[in-house]
Each structure stands twice: as C-alpha cells, then as structure tokens.
Amino acid sequence: MRWGLDGVTVRFGSRVALADVTVPAEPSGVTVVVGGDGAGKSTCLRCLVGLVRPDEGRVSRPAKTRIGYVPATGGLYTDLTVEENLAFAASSYGVRGADVGAMLDRVGLAGARDRLGGRLSGGMQRKLSVGLALIHGPDLLVLDEPTTGVDPVSRMELWRLVSGAAAGGTAVVVATTYVNEAERGARAVLLDEGRVLASGSAAGIAAGVPGAVGRRAAGDGARPGDEWWRRGAGWRVWSPSGDLPEGTEAVRPDLHDAAIVAALAAERGTGGPSTGSTEE
Amino acid sequence: MLARTQEVSVRFGSFTAVRAVDMAVGPGEVVGLLGANGAGKTTLIRVLLGLLRPTAGRVRLLGSRPSLETRRSVGYVPQTLGLYSDMTVRENWAFAAAVFGRAGTRVPDDLRHWENDLVGGLSLGVARRVAFAVALSHEPRLLVLDEPTSGVGPLGAARLWQEIRQAADQGAGVLVTTHNMEEAEQCDRLYVMVAGRVEAEGTVAEVIGDRTVVEVRCADWMRAFQALDAHGLPVQAHGSVLRVPAPPSARDTVAGLLEHAGMDVTVRVRPAGLEEAFMAILDDSATARERTE
Numbered sequence: 001m002r003w004g005l006d007g008v009t010v011r012f013g014s015r016v017a018l019a020d021v022t023v024p025a026e027p028s029g030v031t032v033v034v035g036g037d038g039a040g041k042s043t044c045l046r047c048l049v050g051l052v053r054p055d056e057g058r059v060s061r062p063a064k065t066r067i068g069y070v071p072a073t074g075g076l077y078t079d080l081t082v083e084e085n086l087a088f089a090a091s092s093y094g095v096r097g098a099d100v101g102a103m104l105d106r107v108g109l110a111g112a113r114d115r116l117g118g119r120l121s122g123g124m125q126r127k128l129s130v131g132l133a134l135i136h137g138p139d140l141l142v143l144d145e146p147t148t149g150v151d152p153v154s155r156m157e158l159w160r161l162v163s164g165a166a167a168g169g170t171a172v173v174v175a176t177t178y179v180n181e182a183e184r185g186a187r188a189v190l191l192d193e194g195r196v197l198a199s200g201s202a203a204g205i206a207a208g209v210p211g212a213v214g215r216r217a218a219g220d221g222a223r224p225g226d227e228w229w230r231r232g233a234g235w236r237v238w239s240p241s242g243d244l245p246e247g248t249e250a251v252r253p254d255l256h257d258a259a260i261v262a263a264l265a266a267e268r269g270t271g272g273p274s275t276g277s278t279e280e
Numbered sequence: 281m282l283a284r285t286q287e288v289s290v291r292f293g294s295f296t297a298v299r300a301v302d303m304a305v306g307p308g309e310v311v312g313l314l315g316a317n318g319a320g321k322t323t324l325i326r327v328l329l330g331l332l333r334p335t336a337g338r339v340r341l342l343g344s345r346p347s348l349e350t351r352r353s354v355g356y357v358p359q360t361l362g363l364y365s366d367m368t369v370r371e372n373w374a375f376a377a378a379v380f381g382r383a384g385t386r387v388p389d390d391l392r393h394w395e396n397d398l399v400g401g402l403s404l405g406v407a408r409r410v411a412f413a414v415a416l417s418h419e420p421r422l423l424v425l426d427e428p429t430s431g432v433g434p435l436g437a438a439r440l441w442q443e444i445r446q447a448a449d450q451g452a453g454v455l456v457t458t459h460n461m462e463e464a465e466q467c468d469r470l471y472v473m474v475a476g477r478v479e480a481e482g483t484v485a486e487v488i489g490d491r492t493v494v495e496v497r498c499a500d501w502m503r504a505f506q507a508l509d510a511h512g513l514p515v516q517a518h519g520s521v522l523r524v525p526a527p528p529s530a531r532d533t534v535a536g537l538l539e540h541a542g543m544d545v546t547v548r549v550r551p552a553g554l555e556e557a558f559m560a561i562l563d564d565s566a567t568a569r570e571r572t573e
Contacts, residue, residue: 037403163515
C-alpha cells in the first residue's frame with residue numbers, strides 16, 4: 001500500500017469515530033469510500049490529509065504540498081471569480097506559470113471564468129473545487145462527497161475529472177453516499193458507524209456475499225423477517241446458511257445486495273462479505 | 281388515477297418551466313420523476329400540490345382540482361424534511377396530528393426509542409423515518425417524496441423503501457422526485473423530464489430501451505482513457521473498464537482510435553445502464569431543440 005489508512009482507530013472523547021479502518025490509496029487508482037450520513041467517511045478523509053490524528057494505526061501520505069483536498073463544504077472563495085480562484089490556488093501552492101486556461105477547459109468552466117464562485121450552480125462549484133485541488137498536479141487527491149446532491153450531468157462530468165486525474169497517475173480517494181459509485185473505483189471501502197463492512201473491488205465485494213440471496217417477485221404487506229428487504233416492487237432475502245426460504249428464487253447478488261447483507265451481518269455481529277483485500 | 285396532469289404547461293414570464301406534460305400516478309404504484317436540475321420537476325410537483333396554477337392544461341388530484349380539501353389527502357416530504365428541529369419527535373408528531381385533525385395518536389412503535397429526542401440531534405436516517413411517519417400519519421392517498429433515501433446508507437435506505445412500499449401495497453400512490461439513479465431504479469415506472477418536457481417514460485427497462493455503451497477493456501486503461509478523453513468522447517471509467525455511451529455504430533470508431541494508437545483492446549457493445557440512458561436522452565433532446573430553434 002503506497003498511501004492510506006492502515007488499521008486506524010479515532011476516538012472523539014468516549015465516541016469511537018473509526019474502528020480499525022484501512023483505506024488504501026494507490027497511484028493511478030481511485031478508492032471509493034461509501035457510507036451513509038455519520039458512517040465516518042469525513043473522519044477517514046480528514047485523517048488521510050492530516051487534519052485528524054489517529055489514536056491507533058498508521059497513516060501514510062505524500063508531503064502536504066503534494067495533496068489536493070476538497071472538504072464536503074466546498075473549499076472555494078465565493079467572492080473571487082472562477083479564474084481568480086484558480087490563480088489564487090496556484091499561487092498558494094507556489095506553482096509558477098500554472099496553466100489556468102487549461103484547467104478552466106478541463107473542468108468545463110471556460111465559459112464561466114468571470115463569474116463569482118458564489119454565483120455558480122452547485123455542480124459548477126463542485127467542479128471548480130476539484131479544479132482548485134488539481135491545479136498543482138497533486139500525487140494524492142482527496143474528495144469528500146463531490147457528487148452529493150448534484151444532478152446526473154454534473155455527476156458524470158465530476159467522475160470524468162476524477163478518472164482523468166487517476167489516469168494521469170494521481171492516487172484518488174473519493175467519499176460518497178451512493179453505493180453504485182463504488183463501481184467507479186479500483187477499490188471500494190463500505191463504511192458504517194466507523195467500521196469497515198466490506199472492502200475490495202466492487203465485483204469482489206458482490207462475489208464475496210456469504211450464503212445466498214433470493215428474491216420473491218410480488219410484494220405484499222409486512223416484512224417476513226429481519227433478513228428481508230424491498231428491491232423495487234419485490235423482495236430480497238439473505239440466508240447466511242445458503243438455504244433460501246420456499247417461494248424464493250436465487251439471484252446473483254450485486255453490489256447493492258452485498259452492501260445490505262454486509263450491514264445486516266454487522267448488526268447480527270456475524271461475518272458479512274469479506275473484509276480483506278479481495279481482488280477481482 | 282390518483283393524480284393526473286394533461287397537457288400541463290407552466291410559464292414564468294417568457295420562461296416555460298413545464299411544457300405540455302401528461303403524467304399520472306395510480307394507487308399502489310411507485311412512480312419516479314427523474315430529471316436534472318432545472319428540468320421542471322419541482323414546478324410540476326407544486327402544480328400537483330395545488331401551490332401553483334398551470335398556465336395551460338388540466339390537473340386532477342383525487343378526481344378534482346387541487347385544493348385545501350385534496351391537500352389533506354396528500355403526504356409530502358420535501359428534501360429538507362419539513363420537521364421542526366428544535367422540537368422532539370413526539371412534539372413534531374403531535375403537532376402534525378393536530379394540524380390534520382388526528383390529535384391523541386401515539387408515535388409509531390418503531391420510532392418510540394427516539395420519542396423524546398430533539399429532531400435536530402437525530403441521524404439523517406432516523407430523521408427521514410420520522411418525516412416519513414409524519415407524512416403518513418393522516419393516511420394520505422398520495423405520497424410525494426423528494427429524494428427520500430438520499431444520504432442514509434444502504435440499510436437505512438432499504439428500511440425507508442420498506443415503508444414506502446408498504447404504503448403503496450396498502451393502496452397509496454407514491455411519486456418520488458429524484459436525480460438519484462439508485463432511487464429511480466426502485467420505482468415501478470419513470471417519467472424522465474428534460475427542459476420542462478417528458479422525454480421518456482415507462483419501466484426502467486423501457487426507459488433504457490435499446491440504448492448501448494461501447495465498453496473498452498485493455499491492459500493500460502489510463503492510456504485508453506486519455507486517448508478517448510482527448511478525442512472528446514464522453515468516456516467514463518468503472519475501475520479499469522471504460523464505457524462510452526454511444527450507439528453500436530460507434531464501436532469501430534472507438535476500436536480504430538485505440539488500435540491506431542497501438543493499444544491492444546477488447547471493444548464490445550453492451551446494454552446501457554439507466555444513468556447512461558439518461559445522458560443519451562438529454563443529448564437527443566438537446567439535439568432536437570437545436571434543430572427546431
């Protein structure tokens with residue numbers, strides 16, 4: 001593992017924010033940290049960039065000046081124009097002769113260069129923030145929920161920026177609440193209440209579901225049991241032993257099923273999908 | 281049908297927010313309204329709730345024009361949840377019950393654990409469940425939910441869908457407005473709005489139709505990504521697999537471009553996902569508008 005968190009535990013007073021969490025960050029690769037509100041994603045990222053000290057475990061990262069970080073709150077100057085934001089970020093990092101024009105094209109904001117940061121739409125602000133974090137050509141790019149709440153068009157453009165950075169050799173760590181975005185990276189880490197529920201490639205996590213997952217087509221009334229959940233109009237059920245209830249048909253679990261099984265298994269305190277470094 | 285719009289248009293001055301939209305929500309179904317920001321989703325919801333009168337067209341909510349009376353049969357959960365954060369769960373519940381003339385009812389069992397907690401201190405998942413329970417407390421016939429599961433994690437989202445589906449199984453119609461593909465995929469039917477128009481409708485499979493992506497696998501995904509990106513193709517990476525939303529005819533172009541650059545690649549045409557189909561619908565709509573303008 002080049003950079004990342006290795007077995008990190010973080011406590012805030014008596015509260016355990018992260019418990020034995022490992023998040024690898026490899027050059028030319030995207031690691032996607034997936035979890036709901038309060039899962040510990042931001043703490044992970046803040047730990048990785050050096051804003052939070054771990055109580056246990058190891059954190060490795062490049063020198064501060066080689067990191068680009070965008071917190072969930074944005075990180076741009078609302079009272080500077082788009083172009084001024086980029087020029088200012090470049091000078092803050094001590095980059096001489098930064099190609100602000102090229103970055104404007106790369107983030108798709110050339111047409112908005114004279115607009116104030118505060119006057120941009122949410123999606124445009126996120127793209128500008130990523131541009132600010134990329135202006136010095138970092139070795140490690142860390143983005144906290146860049147796609148939350150943005151519309152599908154901006155989401156695709158943001159992922160294109162992320163993949164482009166990785167294709168250029170940067171190690172990227174992205175936090176998201178959307179499970180399907182785990183497929184975007186080479187590796188995913190599913191987090192819940194500060195614990196790792198599953199990690200590995202998206203395909204590896206889906207393939208690592210213990211037992212069996214079944215479906216029942218029509219939905220009617222109350223939930224038959226704790227291991228059942230709705231998927232569209234029908235039901236899904238997880239059987240840890242592999243014996244599916246009568247009237248259900250086995251399905252190959254996808255990442256979405258795997259994430260729910262992992263959370264169910266964690267609730268029961270039994271093993272869910274493998275938490276090792278499952279590779280495809 | 282519980283709710284229906286026929287040829288509904290809404291103009292604000294010279295700007296047309298909604299153009300001749302026909303849509304309907306029936307009992308027991310979960311219908312998704314999918315669109316980018318500014319597509320007209322919120323305006324259409326405001327029309328359905330009776331908060332805004334359409335410039336043209338007909339709106340029917342439970343068989344009549346939207347009014348205070350029909351409003352009582354609608355449960356609405358905005359993205360901001362519409363709860364009072366400085367009140368407890370029980371106080372929020374009692375307040376809503378009083379408004380809808382159902383004073384004296386108790387907080388549902390599964391939320392009683394948080395009964396005396398301030399809503400402002402709850403996790404997002406629990407707060408969403410409270411908002412949902414409040415919206416359901418007056419047994420509405422139509423539920424309107426704005427991104428009901430965003431931000432809550434897989435198990436939390438599954439629990440919310442359980443409640444949404446249960447309401448539908450009991451006969452309520454549910455309208456979900458979203459730009460979250462995971463939510464859209466949970467719906468029975470979708471309306472896809474672009475620039476005020478419904479540009480596609482049907483089940484997820486029907487909306488995707490026969491749209492395709494050109495999928496690229498090769499040893500050096502980074503080089504392939506850069507080559508396709510530099511060519512202006514809308515390439516998206518999924519791990520080391522690249523996907524370019526495009527018709528099957530684009531296969532040879534993509535393969536040729538990469539082989540010309542000396543790369544050994546496997547290029548295949550695959551069915552598009554919902555998000556990729558959505559992008560294609562947007563493109564088609566933009567092209568059609570350019571042609572007419």
